[in-house]
Amino acid sequence: MTPKPTSTETTTTDNQSNNFSGQYLPGIDLTGADLRPRPDDSELTTGDALLRADFSNATLTDAVFVRANASRALFINADCRGVDFTRADLTQANFSGADLRKANLTGANLAGAILSDADLTEAKVNRTNLTYANRRGAVGISDNEEG
Template sequence: MDADLSFLELVGLDFSGLAMAGANVSGSHVRGCVFAGCDLSGLYVQESDLTACDFRGSVLEEAFFQKTALEGSLFHGADLRWARFLLCDVRRGQFVDANMEGVHFMDAQLDGACFEGVTLSDAVLRGSSLTGVRFVNCDLRGVDFRKTNFHHADYASILAEGALFYGKPPWGGDVAAGGAAEMVIFDGE
């Protein structure tokens, strides 16, 4: 069976480069730990504190996080394809150059997070809080923005074809006029 790190105090430890695919983390305090370069594919995390952890360059494909604190965590260059973050606190998370195709942020707090240069195509951000989020140079094609406060984020030089949202998009004229993106407005459910 896979590693079981449930209900543990693991503050400030360095797990760099370890193969931890499919590990379970439930109800643990894992603040400030380093997981750089780790294989964490299929990781299962619930109701844990992973504040200010370092996941740079790690593989988190199909990882699952719910009700987990990840505030200020670093995900630069990480593989987060089809990962799920349900009801998570990811405020000020750094996702620069991460691969986030199909990622799922249901009802997450993402205020102040940075997604510069990230592929978020087909991602779900539904119900999430996006105040001050930077989506600069992002591929946002097919992203589900419904029930978010997406007017409070930064969308310079994005691709947004097929994105889902209610009302007028915040990137409206700028993106179309600049020719940087083809935009299709789909007016939600």
């Protein structure tokens, strides 16, 4: 049985690219984490441990990203069922083909995000910023839903 990571400190990552692609991370708590890409190749510091995050094909069921900054993060084909993204900055994040069933996106910023072919069935999108979000082929959310 794979142990359940409970914080970013207990998760092994590639510190240069923060590649979580294909990882099994159900229930991980990334509350307030800053996952933004760095504008340059400067040295990473302890507080920068999750920058350039790639969660493509990862299992993140019931994970917590409350107030996390994951702008431009990749969640392509990720299993995000029940993930709590409350008030998270997901600007320009890529959720193509992601499973977001029952995810909580309340107050999240998904401006310019890619949600194509994602499943948002029963996802909470109250006060969610979906300005310029690509929702082509997405299930469970309409093109004119504004959150």
